[in-house]
Amino acid sequence: MQIKAAGIGAEASRQPACHGRHDAVDRVREAGGAVHQHYGRVDGLVNHAGRRYAASVEEIEPAVLDEIFHLSVLGSIVAMQAVIPLMRAQGAEAS
Numbered sequence: 900m901q902i903k904a905a906g907i908g909a910e911a912s913r914q915p916a917c918h919g920r921h922d923a924v925d926r927v928r929e930a931g932g933a934v935h936q937h938y939g940r941v942d943g944l945v946n947h948a949g950r951r952y953a954a955s956v957e958e959i960e961p962a963v964l965d966e967i968f969h970l971s972v973l974g975s976i977v978a979m980q981a982v983i984p985l986m987r988a989q990g991a992e993a994s
Contacts, residue, residue, distance in 0.1 A: 931981030946975040
């Protein structure tokens with residue numbers, strides 16, 4: 900996963916589930932701060948994290964399912980937590 904905004908990027912961890920997860924969370928938060936510092940504001944966030952994994956339900960390994968769930972759900976929430984306070988401080992309102 901990579902977070903980019905006009906040349907500002909932060910690589911999030913592609914480690915298996917449970918390994919490097921806290922590092923990835925920290926990197927997402929740092930990326931939000933870096934965008935704010937560079938541009939002086941954050942006007943929006945597009946959450947589009949995901950991973951393709953082709954298998955039938957009975958073939959999915961629990962560790963892979965855990966990784967996909969955390970990327971899709973936790974990744975989006977952490978990104979929102981990183982930018983919502985910045986946006987509210989600029990006067991943005993929740994809709």
